[in-house]
Amino acid sequence: MTDRRNIYFFYKKEEHTLEKINTLIEAAKNSDFIVVNDYKKANIIVSIGGDGAFLQAARKTNFRSDCLYVGIGVDDTLSLYCDFHLDDIEKMIEAINESQIEVRRYPVLEVKIDDSTTFKCLNECSIRSGIIKTFVIDVFIDNLHFETFRGDGMLISTPTGSTGYTKSVNGAVVDPMLPCLQVSELASLNNNLYRTLGSSFILSDKRKLKLKVVQDGNDYPVIGMDNEALSIRHVQELEFGLSEQPIKTVKLKDNSFWEKVQRTFL
Structure with a gap:
């Protein structure tokens, strides 16, 4: 990081953390970092506030691939994106x-x-019925009609997102060194008319996934991108793939993804 000195801090101005954040900013300045107020001028983006803040920081700064993202936690909540804590300046x-x-x-x-x-996600994209009624989705993998789903919705996640929402619906925890996406069902209805795989499945980064919402009156699904909902009223088709530009994050050498998973779940 010696050649990256322009730093942007992303945080909420909350009274109980503001004093510590100001101390951190001053410490950065004293260590020859240049604190900027415009994220477009930064080559280091620091989020303060836990995993939720990290996801928002990535989204609000457009998932920049030309800078480093650093996560700093503020409480005792275990985090998968934050290797640092605000008390350990x-x-x-x-x-x-x-x-x-x-x-x-x-x-x-x-x-x-x-x-x-086009939108980007670091954790997952979810598509769910917006009314108390199941809806139908045709699932295509590389233009092959794979299955027709009927249920509450579907969840598409990245490897880092596999420890969140996806894990709660019995998806696999995936090593983030594997470039792939995972597809999971939300309360699927399986009978003689509708038959799905019934389990999460993983697609290579070379694959393309397409979901077509069958227009049967339930045409206004709720779409979530990480921890934010989209305000798009009418949706017919969604295409998924991995971006060619991953984001770069900073981590401690002695704090691997699997060590974080072990601390969080075991």
Whole structure:
């Protein structure tokens, strides 16, 4: 990080953390970092506030592939994106100065809606029925009609997102060093008319996934991108693939993804 000195801090101005954040900003300045107020001028983006803040920071700064993202937690909640804690400012500076950190590249999910608007996700994209009624989705893999789903919805996640919503619906926890996406069902209805695989499945980054919403009156699904809902009223088709530009994050050398998984779930 010695050649990256322009730093942007992403955080909520909350009274109980503001004093510590100001101390962190001053420590960054004293360590020869240049604090900027425009994320477009930064080559390091620091989120403060846990995994939710990290997801928002990536989204609000357009998932930049030309800078480093750093996550800093503020409480005792276990985090998969934050290797640092706001109470350990000296440890952060020491880790940077003594090269105790390394860069990890995390896959980013790219979602195109109705062949027009494209969005990105770091964790997952969910599509769910917006009314109390199941809806029908035709599932295509590389233009092959794979199955017809009927149920509450579907969930498409990245490897890092596999420890979140996807895990709660019995999906697999996937190593983020594998560039892939995972497809999971939300309360599928299986009978003589509708038959699905019935389990999560994983697609290579070379594959393309397409979901076509069958227009049967339930045409206004709720679409979630990470921890944010989209305000798109009418949706017919969604295409999924991995972006060619992953985001780069900073992690401590002695804090791997699987060590975080072990601490969080075991």
